[in-house]
Amino acid sequence: SQQGEEDPQALSIQEGENATMNCSYKTSINNLQWYRQNSGRGLVHLILIRSNEREKHSGRLRVTLDTSKKSSSLLITASRAADTASYFCATPGSSNTGKLIFGQGTTLQVKP
Amino acid sequence: DADVTQTPRNRITKTGKRIMLECSQTKGHDRMYWYRQDPGLGLRLIYYSFDVKDINKGEISDGYSVSRQAQAKFSLSLESAIPNQTALYFCATSDGKRGPGEQFFGPGTRLTVL
Numbered sequence: 001s002q003q004g005e006e007d008p009q010a011l012s013i014q015e016g017e018n019a020t021m022n023c024s025y026k027t028s029i030n031n032l033q034w035y036r037q038n039s040g041r042g043l044v045h046l047i048l049i050r051s052n053e054r055e056k057h058s059g060r061l062r063v064t065l066d067t068s069k070k071s072s073s074l075l076i077t078a079s080r081a082a083d084t085a086s087y088f089c090a091t092p093g094s095s096n097t098g099k100l101i102f103g104q105g106t107t108l109q110v111k112p
Numbered sequence: 113d114a115d116v117t118q119t120p121r122n123r124i125t126k127t128g129k130r131i132m133l134e135c136s137q138t139k140g141h142d143r144m145y146w147y148r149q150d151p152g153l154g155l156r157l158i159y160y161s162f163d164v165k166d167i168n169k170g171e172i173s174d175g176y177s178v179s180r181q182a183q184a185k186f187s188l189s190l191e192s193a194i195p196n197q198t199a200l201y202f203c204a205t206s207d208g209k210r211g212p213g214e215q216f217f218g219p220g221t222r223l224t225v226l
Binding site (some may be wrong): 025088090093099103105 | 155162204217
């Protein structure tokens with residue numbers, strides 16, 4: 001079963017604009033991760049936010065976590081064509097065993 | 113050199129054939145995972161292994177088996193391939209000492225079953 005669900009499923013913006021993707025999850029977590037996947041390639045870890053954190057930054061990325069709403073958002077500022085990819089949130093599986101459960105992803109297209 | 117490698121990168125096979133996908137890692141991680149990715153379904157966990165003697169089923173293990181030959185090697189087998197196993201397969205690793213953290217992915221194997 002899917003733990004995380006991303007919204008929107010697809011997003012198309014112009015270079016320079018900001019892109020916001022949202023993730024909702026169902027059970028309590030101790031961290032949430034975001035990954036990026038370029039077409040047909042392996043996933044690359046972007047950022048991990050712990051349950052006691054509300055916001056985290058990494059370069060042009062800003063991630064927020066609202067545990068009361070069981071949701072997270074990923075903001076990419078000043079987007080570039082190279083940001084075109086699919087973005088996935090992932091949460092630990094049950095019992096925090098190290099397993100990750102991935103959402104279905106948001107496909108982002110940044111037009112030059 | 114890539115830390116997590118997968119072979120083959122592409123494979124086309126016929127229904128009923130036995131297929132093995134291999135994964136090797138040089139990261140020294142104890143935990144390894146196999147996922148499949150289908151369009152619109154994200155990644156789904158097939159099997160995972162927390163060390164050489166610890167192998168566990170994921171959410172979609174039917175039709176698959178695995179072997180952890182060494183800490184660095186984790187193979188996925190399809191004993192009798194069927195067309196709905198056509199998918200992109202990813203191996204991943206993580207460091208169990210750091211808890212449920214970042215996973216490192218291989219480049220993927222694109223498998224087509226005719």
